[in-house]
Amino acid sequence: MIKYLIKRLLLLLPTLLGAAVLVFFLLRLVPGDVCEIRLAGTGLYADPAEIELCRKDLGLDQPMIVQFFDFLWGYATFDLGNSMWTGQPIIHEISLRFHLSLQVAIMATVVAVGIAIPFGIISAVKQNTWIDYVVRGFSIAGIAMPSFWLGILIILGLLIGSQEIFGEPWMPPIQFKPIWEDPVWNISQLIWPAVATGYRYSAVATRMTRSALLEVLREDYVRTARAKGLLEKVIINRHALKNALLPVVTVISIEFAFLMGGLVVTEQVFNLNGLGRLFVESVGAQDFNMTQQLVMLVVLIFVLTNFFVDILYAWLDPRIRYS
Amino acid sequence: MATVSEVQVEAETEDLANKSRFLDVVMIMLRKQPLASFGAAIVLAMIFMAVFADVITTIDPEANDLEFMLTAPGDQFFLGTDQFGRDLLTRIIYGARTALFVGFTCAIVGSTLGLVLGVASAYFGGLFDLIIQRVVDVIMAFPLIILALAVVATLGPGVENVIIAITIPFVPQCARVVRSNALAIREIPYVDAARALGFSHMRIIMRHMVPNVMAPFLIMLTSFLGQAILLEASLSYLGLGVQEPTAAWGLMLQGGAEEYAESAPWVAIWPGVAISLAVFGFNLFGDGVRDTLDPKLRSQ
Numbered sequence: 001m002i003k004y005l006i007k008r009l010l011l012l013l014p015t016l017l018g019a020a021v022l023v024f025f026l027l028r029l030v031p032g033d034v035c036e037i038r039l040a041g042t043g044l045y046a047d048p049a050e051i052e053l054c055r056k057d058l059g060l061d062q063p064m065i066v067q068f069f070d071f072l073w074g075y076a077t078f079d080l081g082n083s084m085w086t087g088q089p090i091i092h093e094i095s096l097r098f099h100l101s102l103q104v105a106i107m108a109t110v111v112a113v114g115i116a117i118p119f120g121i122i123s124a125v126k127q128n129t130w131i132d133y134v135v136r137g138f139s140i141a142g143i144a145m146p147s148f149w150l151g152i153l154i155i156l157g158l159l160i161g162s163q164e165i166f167g168e169p170w171m172p173p174i175q176f177k178p179i180w181e182d183p184v185w186n187i188s189q190l191i192w193p194a195v196a197t198g199y200r201y202s203a204v205a206t207r208m209t210r211s212a213l214l215e216v217l218r219e220d221y222v223r224t225a226r227a228k229g230l231l232e233k234v235i236i237n238r239h240a241l242k243n244a245l246l247p248v249v250t251v252i253s254i255e256f257a258f259l260m261g262g263l264v265v266t267e268q269v270f271n272l273n274g275l276g277r278l279f280v281e282s283v284g285a286q287d288f289n290m291t292q293q294l295v296m297l298v299v300l301i302f303v304l305t306n307f308f309v310d311i312l313y314a315w316l317d318p319r320i321r322y323s
Numbered sequence: 324m325a326t327v328s329e330v331q332v333e334a335e336t337e338d339l340a341n342k343s344r345f346l347d348v349v350m351i352m353l354r355k356q357p358l359a360s361f362g363a364a365i366v367l368a369m370i371f372m373a374v375f376a377d378v379i380t381t382i383d384p385e386a387n388d389l390e391f392m393l394t395a396p397g398d399q400f401f402l403g404t405d406q407f408g409r410d411l412l413t414r415i416i417y418g419a420r421t422a423l424f425v426g427f428t429c430a431i432v433g434s435t436l437g438l439v440l441g442v443a444s445a446y447f448g449g450l451f452d453l454i455i456q457r458v459v460d461v462i463m464a465f466p467l468i469i470l471a472l473a474v475v476a477t478l479g480p481g482v483e484n485v486i487i488a489i490t491i492p493f494v495p496q497c498a499r500v501v502r503s504n505a506l507a508i509r510e511i512p513y514v515d516a517a518r519a520l521g522f523s524h525m526r527i528i529m530r531h532m533v534p535n536v537m538a539p540f541l542i543m544l545t546s547f548l549g550q551a552i553l554l555e556a557s558l559s560y561l562g563l564g565v566q567e568p569t570a571a572w573g574l575m576l577q578g579g580a581e582e583y584a585e586s587a588p589w590v591a592i593w594p595g596v597a598i599s600l601a602v603f604g605f606n607l608f609g610d611g612v613r614d615t616l617d618p619k620l621r622s623q
Contacts, residue, residue, distance in 0.1 A: 018461030027477055144603035146553055148560050149576060149595035156592075159585050169585065258466050265468070265557050279469075280561050283476040291476045298469045 001314075008310065012303050017072075019299045023292045024071055028064070035060060058084075058289070075296075085287040093278065093290070094297065100176055101267070101274035103186075104193050105259040111198025112205055113252060119202075120209020120248070125236065127214060135206065142203030151196040151269035158192070174271055193270045197263065201255045208251045213244040246317050250309055257305035359611020365604025373419040382410045384417040385568040393587040403589040405575065406582075411589065415597045417570035422601060425482065425555040425565075429489040430547035436490075437497025438540050442532050444498065445505035446524070456502075459495035467492050471554060475563045485564045489554050497543040504536045538616040545612045549605035556598045572598045 035054035039047075055061045059070055074080055080090040123135040155171070162170035172189045179186040216222065217240055225235045264276035275294065282290035353360045372379065388408035396403040402411040444455040462470065474488035508514065509532070517527045556573030558564030565571035575594035583590050 014457065015460055015464050018457060019464055022461055023473065026473060140603065140606065141599070144549070144553075144606060145599045146556055146560070146573075146595065146602075148557065149598065152576060152591045152595065156585075156588055160588075163585075264472065265561065268561060279472060280563070283472055283563055286476070288476065291473060295465070295469055295473045298466060299464050302466060303464055 005311070008307060012307060015303055016296075016300065020072060020075075020296065021068075023295050024068055027288050027292055080293045081289050083282070083287055083290045085282060085285045085290065090290055090293050094275065094293070097274050097278055099178065100190075100272060101263055101276060103179065104190055104197070104263060104266075104272070104274065105256060107190060107194035108198040108201060108259055109252065109256050111194050112202040112255070115199065115202035116205035116209055116252070117245075117248070120206045121213060121236065121241070123206070123210040124213035124217065125232075135210075139203040139206040142199050142206075145200065146265070147196050147200045148265040148269045150199060151193065151266055154192050154196055155269070172270070176273060189270075190272075193263075193266045193272060196269070197259060197266050201259065204255065205248055205251050209244065209248050212247050213240060216240045216244045219243075246313070249316060250313060253305060253309040253312065257302040356611045356614065358607050359614070362604045362607025362609075362611060365600060366608050369419050369423060369601055369604065372416050373423045376416050376420055380410075380413045380416055382413040384409065384413045384570045393583060393590070395587070396589055402593050403587065405590050406587075411575075411593050414570040414575060415572065415593060418572045418575065418594065418597060419601070421482070421565055421569060421571040422552050422555065422598075425486055425489070426548050426552040426605070428486050429493060429551040429555075430544050432486075433490040433493025433547055433551075434497045434540060434544040436494045437499075437543065438501050438533065438536065440494065441498035441501030442505045442528055442536060445502045445509055446528055446532060448509075452502075455498070459499055462492065462495040463499070465492065467550070468554060468557060471558060472561075472563065475558065480558075480563050480566055482565050482569070485555055485558055488558070489551050493543075493547050493551075497540070497547075500539045500543055501536050504539045505532055508532055508535045542609070542613045542616055545605070545609035549602040549609060552598065552605065553602050572601075 035051050035058065039051055039054060052061075059067055062070070078091065080094075082088065083090055083093055086093065119135045119139070123132045126132050158171065159169045162168070172192055173185055174189075176189065177185045213236075217236075222235060222240055225239050226232075230239075263274060264279055266272075267274045267276035268280055275297075278290070279294045281287075282294065352363075386409065388404070391400070391404050391408040393406055394400050394404045394408070400410050400412070402415070404410055405414070440455060444452045465473070470492045471485075471488040474491055475484060478484040478487060514527060514531055517531050522530075555564055555571070556576075559571045559573030560577050562577055565574050567574065572594040576591065
């Protein structure tokens with residue numbers, strides 16, 4: 001097992017290296033260079049000296065290979081460089097926002113699991129009844145609806161709903177306060193984006209729970225349990241669910257990594273100052289340093305999550321043994 | 324020799340036979356795949372809207388009319404107007420053009436490139452396969468929207484760049500699926516036979532392998548359609564996709580939608596309905612295609 005883990009961890013390195021190469025060259029593929037685009041891209045006059053200065057700042061005057069190793073060396077020494085926009089160290093900008101995005105991601109996962117598992121179970125148990133159709137319709141709608149639109153609808157609903165009930169419109173707070181400082185404030189701000197993203201992510205998991213449970217319910221051991229005269233409730237909870245939830249766990253964990261991507265749009269809707277927002281802002285401001293580091297961060301999270309899913313899977317399912 | 328009327332009758336019966344065959348196909352489709360047919364109907368309606376946009380409505384989708392800013396839905400403006408006084412219904416109809424153009428271009432180009440790469444990777448094997456597969460691994464480690472954003476960051480916003488940004492992540496996804504199917508086909512004797520006959524690589528790939536991986540290819544292509552439309556809407560909503568004054572659904576929700584949510588909720592509602600309906604239609608249609616072509620995947 002240990003040997004497998006080490007091997008698996010080492011295999012992450014080529015993927016990360018590949019991602020670094022891709023990101024590095026992606027931003028250097030464009031005709032001209034980032035400094036020209038940034039300073040003269042809009043057709044404005046740019047001082048050649050200024051462009052030179054920018055190049056020097058970014059190390060673009062160095063040979064490509066030197067630049068690339070500088071870029072890699074940055075990871076080894078945790079020096080991600082400075083933002084081209086604010087001038088602050090990137091690591092500082094990221095750490096400022098990381099816990100907000102992480103909290104929303106965790107809350108959204110909780111929402112997704114809270115919707116997916118009960119709905120998936122009901123849908124499977126009541127297969128081909130109207131309940132099943134309603135649940136399936138609900139989850140297909142979740143996939144089709146853009147999460148930013150759902151976010152807008154939630155804001156709209158809150159405004160109109162609070163106007164109707166309390167007589168004055170209420171909006172979730174805009175200023176962020178960590179959960180340990182003011183839990184009520186924090187939750188009342190972050191629950192909405194979590195619902196908007198969580199609903200979308202529940203859709204795939206609901207379908208997965210349904211189909212996995214349906215498959216397990218057709219197994220011989222479930223028939224044996226029925227023949228023994230066990231209550232249907234016990235059969236589902238004690239016998240079927242345990243096996244059915246394995247693929248669901250995988251889907252949910254992998255989606256957790258994708259949440260970081262989903263948050264890009266949701267944070268914009270709810271005006272949250274998280275990583276997703278930072279990403280969009282740096283793309284808009286042509287802050288290439290920040291963009292490439294954020295892309296790498298997301299890839300790192302994604303790759304690590306996949307790794308943990310593998311381990312989790314082996315731990316949950318005794319039939320799987322890695323060697 | 325047949326007389327004129329006989330020829331006519333024959334042609335008519337043939338016509339009738341063709342027509343009833345077509346109707347039969349439609350009826351079978353409706354009975355066997357009611358949801359997919361519903362999806363196909365939405366897709367067809369969208370295509371109709373996109374093609375005949377300037378016939379359906381005579382209003383200019385891009386002309387500002389400050390006199391009618393944020394007018395509520397009514398007789399004159401069926402779905403109301405936005406903050407620049409532009410008719411929402413007109414912009415939604417023209418928005419179908421943008422959405423379908425981006426959707427179809429990305430899906431077709433992305434899956435075709437994936438098809439070529441996937442089949443070539445399986446056929447040649449060895450070092451070529453290894454390199455292609457490692458590149459695919461790397462690209463697939465990027466969440467879709469993150470990679471698209473990274474590409475937009477480099478190229479800048481605009482319709483063409485959005486298409487490139489959405490297409491790039493599609494290629495490896497399709498290549499991976501096509502490759503695994505093509506690997507099995509490479510082992511079938513007729514490919515060996517073709518090689519023994521001295522056919523060129525190109526001919527074997529195009530004539531003998533590609534037609535046999537059409538099923539996974541079409542499944543990927545249809546599943547990309549909805550994704551591309553959703554992705555374009557997200558990028559445009561972020562202000563990094565299609566730019567004003569072009570009519571695009573995601574763009575219509577940007578800025579104005581939240582600001583005027585309370586006073587003019589129609590601005591925030593209708594473009595979102597259009598996006599959801601379109602993606603919903605394409606997904607249902609795609610699911611139907613998948614169920615028809617690949618019974619093994621049906622339970623997923």
